[in-house]
Amino acid sequence: MSRRRELAAAAGLTLAAVLWWVLVPTYPAYDAYWHLVWGRELLDGMSPSFEVYAAPTQHPLYVAVAAVLGVVGEFADRLLVLAGLLSLVALVCGVWRLARDLFGVWPAALAALFVGSSFAFLLYAVRAYVDVPFLALVAWAAASEVRGHRWRPMVLLALAGLLRPEAWVLAGLLWLWRAFGPGGVRIASGDSARNAHTPRELVVLAGMVVLAPVLWLLSDLLVTGDPLHSLTSTSELAEALGRDRGIAKAPRLFVVYVFDVARAPVALAGVIGAVLAVRRYGWKAMAVPLALVLTGAVTFFGAGIAGLSLLPRYLTVPAVGLAVFAGYAVAGFTTLAADDRWLPAWRRGAIVAGVVGVAFFAWKLPSFGTLSGELRFVNDTHGDLVRLLDDPEVRQARGCGPITFPTYRLVPDTRWVLDVGEDQVTTRAIAEPDRGVAIFVDRSEKKPRQRYGEADGVPRATNREVPEGFVEIAAEGPFVAYGRC
Missing domain, CATH: 3.40.50 (Rossmann fold)
Structure with missing residues (x-):
């Protein structure tokens, strides 16, 4: 697809999101309204009330965004919903770019469709959850890394790390990949080493890795006097409200929630697509989408160990990674040569997958x-x-x-x-x-x-x-x- 057509598609999705926002009025969810309240308190020169009863975890960048929107007054709650819908458009476009550069046009089209049609992602967007802008930043960071950008991926992950801590793990893995992965540290000149980083550049990148967690801890310290307030208060609130928590429940809930967020056919196709893609291209070429899937799993189980609530929203990152692989599982045959011996079987499998997908969509249509x-x-x-x-x-x-x-x-x-x-x-x-x-x-x-x-x-x-x-x-x-x- 040409650059012009991509821009036209993105513009069409943006227009659709704005029309939805105008024609279907809705309002932020509980967590988002608290961020609006905290943003207004900042505008009024007050310390945000992070410690009130049953307050959710604060997300520093979202508080800042809410403060900026709060300048317009009470209408800021509707503007935050618009930001959520536009973030969904950005997420879909980021997934398209990532999957296209990995697998080509048709797998990318399906991956974008799987993400854009997710009931969970739609609901998160129209209720202004922090997760959708976070995922948009992560998707574009992944796409930028696949494209070989040197600094943009880490900048995007640093911003994402001020919305959700999963980005801290992704940023750390990216630093390790840049330092010890293919290419390594540049110690000699020449074209063969031009994409590697110098030791000084790796130090700068390391600073970007720790920037988000340091700013998060600092914001908690300045407001509450406890740099670990977000962690401890979230754990205490989960216990007080009787939410699912603990490592013992994590394995079962991991499967249930992945199937809920990604939808069962997409999740299963994603697993198959990951195996096919690694076998064909190798794990190094698939490192970025594999990192999305595996990092999400690690952080989910980490939340269980830390005693935090185990929520479906915590598995949105692996759901995005599985959607990318699912696109390849269904439409990857379009990337094969005409004389490839796997082409007929893969094409037949894609037809079966399409029939199953249409049937599942019809079954789930009442969800909309x-x-x-x-x-x-x-x-x-x-x-x-x-x-x-x-x-x-x-x-x-x-x-x-x-x-x-x-x-x-x-x-x-x-x-x-x-x-x-x-x-x-x-x-x-x-x-x-x-x-x-x-x-x-x-x-x-x-x-x-x-x-x-x-x-x-x-x-x-x-x-x-x-x-x-x-x-x-x-x-x-x-x-x-x-x-x-």
């Missing part, structure tokens, strides 16, 4: 309806919450005390909408209020109740027992507000 329903739910409940907070009776009762929720899940959304501090919005999971506004979630509406009225580690009574002296003052959608002055 689920995505649509999820976006409508988020949009509707967000609107209900905003209207409830704007009710005159609620505004009046706010002057008497804090707003409290049954769980922590709507705390950052409300702080963002009202632009207030942590003492003005909290959860009854911490303490029962004696004044202010107590918001409940209608228990007869199952999805809102499960999403906002209940949470692991939080007593169910917080959404059942109205504090003494509070009376109903307003209701909107599934939310009911009680007030007392």
